[in-house]
Amino acid sequence: MSKRPVRTIEDIARLAGVSKSTVSRVLSNSPLISDRTKQRVLAIAKEHNFRIHQPARRLSLRHSSTIGFVTHGHTKNISVEDLFQLEMLGAISAALSSYNYDLLMLHVDPYDNNWPNEYLNTGRVDGFILMTSTRKQHHIQTLLEIQAPFIIWGVPVPPHSYCSVVGDSFRGGHLAGEHLVQSGRKKIAFIGGPEDELEVTLRLQGFQTALDQAGIPADPGLITFGDFTSAFGSQAIRELLERSPEVDAVFANSDIMAIGVINTLHSLGKNVPDDIAVVGYDDLSIAQHATPPLTTIRQHLPQAGQLLVQNLIQHIQTGVVTNVSIPVELVTRGSA
Amino acid sequence: MSKRPVRTIEDIARLAGVSKSTVSRVLSNSPLISDRTKQRVLAIAKEHNFRIHQPARRLSLRHSSTIGFVTHGHTKNISVEDLFQLEMLGAISAALSSYNYDLLMLHVDPYDNNWPNEYLNTGRVDGFILMTSTRKQHHIQTLLEIQAPFIIWGVPVPPHSYCSVVGDSFRGGHLAGEHLVQSGRKKIAFIGGPEDELEVTLRLQGFQTALDQAGIPADPGLITFGDFTSAFGSQAIRELLERSPEVDAVFANSDIMAIGVINTLHSLGKNVPDDIAVVGYDDLSIAQHATPPLTTIRQHLPQAGQLLVQNLIQHIQTGVVTNVSIPVELVTRGSA
């Protein structure tokens, strides 16, 4: 008689003339239930647009079906530099919802060591996904210590064993170098991310291998490291050009950096790719919208997101530790 | 004797020699409890690094203390164009955690009308925050119909009443126009976002008012609309220059557009701001890193995030509907 008494499984049970147990079972698709009952209950549930109350379910099941995406605290840090993370977030979110998991955003204080407990012991989250980088390395220690389930995007560092997925950076660097070499470039600069990041080192190794193979001598003067920002890209190319005006190509370690490089080149009156060819890294969606459109190394973010969640969930459920390396791919567009 | 028996409030109660009720009360800071008991329980809780289990708490309290941030589905859409949203997300997240609320990311299918129930009826979320835009307008309808608590960033559209916070777009447009006029510009173009967005219209009105006041005649040929992307910024300035080569300033409706404009100007050999002055909008963190650093209208995102969450929570608790307009501010840097 009253407005909307259909809020719980018990309401449905009453309407269907069965027990709560039965309703619960049909809703979780238990094989025990007869088809007739199942259809009837389902019909009633649908008719009333019934949805299971998650906190109750989570309490009973003792897990949250939600994972935390870990990001660093301060608002100020969020900027174009985090575009990569943003695209990754989209990919992860898409994958997560296909598993019926929720995505909790965790803006974490980098100096706090207790945050994993804050989310795990409270039953808000079943595990974590994080993008690694040097400064976050100690988070991994913390997670390892309390045995929190997690997976990282990045190269896992040896002593310990934990889940990871990462692009094949050596091959990425190699592809970039090879492409530049094959298009006839001779003075090819490497504008890298942080020198102490494994990915960066690997890209450099792949890159140098490609030059070696083409018989181009290594020139330390053409190699710089910094961060992944466009600001650093700008600065790096400017300095490079002062030191070595004959540079005819650059391999930048991120699309964002590459865009910084290109902008600076334009303002110096250089033509891209005629005077200087530029290849980026990641293939974010901005890559195709740059002027000229960026030639870059595609990291396959949607696939990465999918693997990150699939393997995390698997790890939560079975304890299996996976480390996967995703093939990268050269995408040729206008800039090189 | 066993490893870690301290997982629940009951464990703490046992250790402290009190009842669960008492522990619960000290943990929720009930005034009923004596100081002695409170200190003792707190000490024990801290010693064992105890954290309350949220699903249980939420089930009991009948609310989730989490809010959903609504974003559109497809991975592909996430790009530099969403930088604004990203910075807003950071601001919201910061505000939320000061209220002990969690932030759930909701990548929602734009053609699905049932998503609010999916989150509200399931007890996963107490309310929603969304950024509006024309295409999202029908989400508001849906939310209104099922009486879901929500707040938007954007101008509320009349017939209905719901919470909102928004920057003062008229004043923003006015400040931009005024600044350009005062620096002696005569042919000032307006490169707008979507023509059917209220914010855009308001910025144009403010802008035109400023020109009027300076006695500069309105020139419809200098006004364009598109979207907030840098690609559109590039395209718009290129077309504008063909039609009216004498343009000496532009007011772009987002920092991202402004950056597109500047890049294109550079590649056309124009100097910014000498040949053409450019003012942007938003003051995202990229603004200060542009070359030249962007003169822009600051929207005060951290404050916006704070108001968004504060007023949403207030609305959830009391039903009060607030509509707030945040003052904007001209930030003068290199580009104009």
Place this chain on the structure above:
DNA sequence: CTGAAAGCGCTTACAG
């Protein structure tokens, strides 16, 4: 194939 009952870990009237 189905149901009654216990339990998940909290909160909070109610009684003292």
Place this chain on the structure above:
DNA sequence: CTGAAAGCGCTTACAG
């Protein structure tokens, strides 16, 4: 100021 008990809405052995 404190405790025993009921209840939040599910799930799942256990018994049939």
